[in-house]
Amino acid sequence: MTQHIKFFSSDEAAVKHFPPLPASKILPEWYKDLPVRAHPAPETAQGYADRHNKTTMGIKGCIPVSDYMTSGYVVRASADIVITPERNGDVAGFYWSSPAMDVGGHAHAQCPVHMNKVRNDYIKIVSTWRFVTPPGYSCYMYQPEFFLNENIRLFPAVVDTDSYNCEVTFPGVVVADTTFTIHAGDPLMVVFPFKRQDWEHSVSLSASPKNPVAHFFERGYKTLFHSQKRYR
Numbered sequence: 474m475t476q477h478i479k480f481f482s483s484d485e486a487a488v489k490h491f492p493p494l495p496a497s498k499i500l501p502e503w504y505k506d507l508p509v510r511a512h513p514a515p516e517t518a519q520g521y522a523d524r525h526n527k528t529t530m531g532i533k534g535c536i537p538v539s540d541y542m543t544s545g546y547v548v549r550a551s552a553d554i555v556i557t558p559e560r561n562g563d564v565a566g567f568y569w570s571s572p573a574m575d576v577g578g579h580a581h582a583q584c585p586v587h588m589n590k591v592r593n594d595y596i597k598i599v600s601t602w603r604f605v606t607p608p609g610y611s612c613y614m615y616q617p618e619f620f621l622n623e624n625i626r627l628f629p630a631v632v633d634t635d636s637y638n639c640e641v642t643f644p645g646v647v648v649a650d651t652t653f654t655i656h657a658g659d660p661l662m663v664v665f666p667f668k669r670q671d672w673e674h675s676v677s678l679s680a681s682p683k684n685p686v687a688h689f690f691e692r693g694y695k696t697l698f699h700s701q702k703r704y705r
Contacts, residue, residue, distance in 0.1 A: 475703075476607055478546065478634075478666050484601040486573070487551035491658050493602065493705040497543035499660060501620050504542065507533045536695045542619055542701055545665035550574065551601050554655040556625070558647050566594040567647045575599040579644060588646065596625065598643040598661060606634040606666050612664040615643070620660055624649040627662060633668070 509613030532538055550607045552573035558567045569576040579595040604612055615629040616622065627645035643662050655661075686693035 476610065476666065478610075478612075478664070479605040479647070480602040481605065482551075483599045484551055484573070487601045491549045491551045493546045493548050493664065494546050495543075496547050496617070497704065499547045501548075502531065502541060503621075509534045530691045534691065536699050538619075540699075540702060542617075542682070543704070545663045545704060546661045547617060547632060547660045548600060548664055550598075550655050550657055550659045551663055552625060554598070555652065556596070556648055556649075556655065557652040558683070560591075563590060563592055565591045565647070567596060567691055569596075570692050576599070577642070582701075593646045593694055595644050598627070598645070598655075600641050600643060600661070603638060603640055604632070604634045604664055608635050609621060609634055610666050613667060614643070615665070616661045617663050619658050624653040625655070633669075638670055638673055652692075 477658070482488050506548040509531060511529050551618065552571050554569060554571040554574055554576060556576075557568045559568060563576060567578075577597040581592045581594050581595060584595060585592075606612060611631055612634045613631050622648070625645055627643045628646050630644075632641060685697055689696065
């Protein structure tokens with residue numbers, strides 16, 4: 474059965490120009506430009522296999538990676554945000570400015586974890602969006618890893634979006650050393666809806682069966698195991 478997630482914003486420009494999109498509609502350019510097959514350097518062992526057996530598949534042919542990159546919905550920045558890091562000894566903070574988005578922060582003492590031997594104050598990007606899911610469904614939110622953002626690291630979280638009826642904020646830490654801009658339309662977070670269920674676990678020692686994927690040169694996982702996912 475198909476479920477429905479609703480996105481609401483009081484920002485008319487965000488709704489018109491920068492709405493959340495299915496992740497499949499906003500893939501990284503480097504990924505879209507890649508061929509499915511990779512060509513390792515010929516002097517390597519894998520390069521030799523590629524020349525003789527033609528079995529080398531690149532990351533674009535990896536179905537689990539493809540599923541990860543195309544699952545959920547991407548929330549984008551609805552305005553430019555200019556962020557300037559500030560460093561004073563082992564204490565790291567930031568300044569920010571934006572014409573239409575709000576940015577806040579959390580003191581280091583609220584999460585006193587040293588990263589790279591630095592005491593960071595934490596940034597908090599205030600999203601203009603409310604997410605509403607059917608009863609029993611929450612949303613796992615995480616920064617889209619394969620966009621390879623080197624300036625800011627946003628922290629993952631789970632929100633019960635069937636009951637929480639407020640705009641969601643995205644906390645994180647500034648990684649860059651120099652001023653950078655998050656541009657309007659840039660991906661911020663993936664929103665991945667899931668059904669809440671109780672789980673139990675068990676641990677057992679078992680003989681390792683032969684992986685049937687080994688019977689294929691390529692596309693074994695897609696042929697034997699893959700299930701189609703749809704986010705529209």
